[in-house]
Amino acid sequence: MMSFTVQRKRSDEKSRVIFRLFLFHFKKTRNHFMLLDINIEAS
Numbered sequence: 001m002m003s004f005t006v007q008r009k010r011s012d013e014k015s016r017v018i019f020r021l022f023l024f025h026f027k028k029t030r031n032h033f034m035l036l037d038i039n040i041e042a043s
Helices: 002-042
Strands: none
Touching: none
């Protein structure tokens, strides 16, 4: 029983890390597109 909870916790941490990476990537790309829009408007 104990090992099961430990493994479950590990997988939760793994998915949380993946989720954070995804969010970080999404924010970066969104900022990139915002910059592109600003550049298009400026030119």
